[in-house]
Amino acid sequence: MSAAAFAQPAPSVPEVKHRGLITVAIMLATIMQVLDTTIANVALPSMTGDLGASQDTITWVLTSYIVASAIVTPMTGWLADRLGKRELFLISIVGFVATSLACGLAWSLPSMVAFRLMQGVFGAAIVPLSQTFLLDINPREKAGQAMAIWGAGIMVGPIIGPTLGGWLTESYNWRWVFLVNLPVGALALAGCLIYLPRAPRKQRSFDLTGFAMIAIAIGALQLLLDRGGEVDWFASGEIWTYAVLSATGFWMFVVHILNTDKPFLEPAMFRDRNFATGLVFIFVVGIILLASLALLPPMLSRILGYPVITTGMVMAPRGVGTMISMLIVGRLVRKVDPRMLVIAGLLLTALSLYEMTGFTPQMDSIPIIRSGVVQGLGLGLVFVPLSTVAFATIEPRFRADATSLFSLVRNIGSSIGISIVTLMLTRNIQINHTELSAAISPYNPLLWQTSPAAVLGDPAALSRMDQMVNMQASMIGYVDDFWLMMCVTLAAIPLALVLKRPATP
Missing domain, CATH: 4.10.860 (DNA Excision Repair, Uvrb; Chain A)
Incomplete structure (x- = not known):
């Protein structure tokens, strides 16, 4: 590639005191917020009875949080300019912790939905601002390592959320799913109050x-x-x-x-090729990350019969793979073309999804752990270079708005991915059940060999046969979803060539 294609390096940031402590405080707040996107899911059945809700209405506990957070996220840049980035971050932490306490004390469904809505409002700015701070306080040559730390929190949080939520619900009470935020938030608030530097405010019309x-x-x-x-x-x-x-x-x-x-958002941001391509990429990453996370727990529970804690233990290595990958790639991103790292990550992710297409109801936990580790490694290889390159050439004045869009598009991708795979799963299970049931006939010689009692109309045998058909239909439905996600991953690879490699600082 010619030198003209390289972006001009940005000036290095001034030396920041207590950078390590600032990073710890910021990431505590970030992990606290990210956990809440998934930690409450497993507690919904326990909430239903205590809050006097039905199975249909209890889902508003999740919907209210997601919708409020999505609406407020684009305002992060404007609020940061008017209030100051430090001040907005502190307000967000205090508000998030206070509303978490309110959720833990909720006495009815309307009160819970109202508190969750406010929790989403206060939490919306935490993730984009944490990325902005890490980019601000680190020199250009350490941006990859900073994004590795940030990405580890963003991607590991949703993985451990259901496990932590299930353990808290089973060991204590569903209210601890929200009350656990209090000590974490207090530590994050103390660290940010003491060490987080102030930033100038800007006059900006709304x-x-x-x-x-x-x-x-x-x-x-x-x-x-x-x-x-x-x-x-x-x-x-x-x-x-x-x-x-x-x-x-x-x-x-x-x-x-x-x-x-x-x-409200400057169109000039989208003229930056790396940022615009990065938004498309993070959309795809959002689909793959949370869609697979949404599929695996119910699959392990319904088909393999795993309890919540076992499911969490089996899926935990995925997070380990992600963390290992991010720690390594945070250093590699300075020495290796980030586009090649992104392509390698997508290929590893596609490989893990291909292995998932071979899942069967009779398998043990080894294929799940192995494919999870490979997928974690792949997503880490994609996320860190992408987060680094996407913001490498964008003007610093756009950074707060850009990070809010980055988080928003990732969340929208996650929501769309979950909806698509869930819809396909439901419909494919119905289709598969119909096709498999058509083979259950007295005229099928294989049925006589496997279950003569079912052919003769024994109710117990017919019930067992129906359970077997349901299990196989469900497994085929999950496999179809894994095929779809693998195709989406492979289709995203050519986009890596659109990215422009930033100049080495």
Whole structure:
């Protein structure tokens, strides 16, 4: 590649005191927030009885948090300019801890939904601001290591969330799923109060129209994705309403920011090729990371009969693989072309998904652990170089807005990925069950050999046969989803060539 293709190196940041302690405090807050995206999922059945909710309405505990966080995330840049990045981060931590306490003390479903909504509002800025701080306080040559630390928290958090949530619920009470945030948040707050440096505030007008349009678009999209499975998707007028609102909101937002003097988000950000390509990549990573995490726990529980704690232990090596990969690649990113690391990571991720397509109901835990470690290594190889390259050439004045978009697109990708694989799983199980059941016939000689009692109409034998058909239909449905995710991963590889390698500092 010619030298002209390299971006000019940014000036090194001034020396920051207590960089290590600042990093610890920031990452404590980040992990606390990221854990809450998945830690409450396994506690929903226990909440149902205590809060007087039904199976249909208890899901609003998750939906309210996701929607509120998605709507407020794009405001991070504007709030950071007006309030100051340090001040906004401290407010976010205090608000998140306070609303976590309120969630732990909730007495009814409406109170829980209201507190979770506020928790999402306060937590929205934590992840993008933590990335901004780590980019700000580290010199250019250490950006890869900083993104490795940040990425480890972002990607390992959702993996250990269900395990930690299941252990707290079984050992203590579902309320501890939220109360566990108090000591972590207190440590993070103390560290940030003492060591986090102040940043200058900026006068910046608020584009109410632009924010309203993107808030409607994102909020409606999240409601569509979260509610679709419960109301049979586009067979419901509710989903069509969300779809129209989302499409209209996005369209009007794009038209507005291109034709106003002081838009909510500067279009100039998207002219940076690395950042624009990075948004597409992080969207794909979001699909793969949380979609596979959403599929594996129910598969291990329903088909292999694993309890919650065992499921967590089997999936834990995935997080270990991710952490190992990120620690190594944080150093490699300075010496090896980041694009090659991204391609290698995608190939490893595709390899792990290919191995998952060979899962069977009779397997032991070894294939799950092995494929999980390989996928963790692959995602780590993708995430760190991507997070580094995506922000390597963007102007520092756009950094807070850019990191908020980076987090938002990752979360939207996760929501879309989970919705797609869940929809496909449900429908494929139905199709597979129908096709397999067609072979259960008195005229099938194999049925006479395997279960003569079923052919003769014995109820117990027929029940066992139905259970076997359900298990096989479900397993085939999961395998189909793993094939889909593998194809998405391979299709993303050519995008790595669009990235522009930043100049070596």
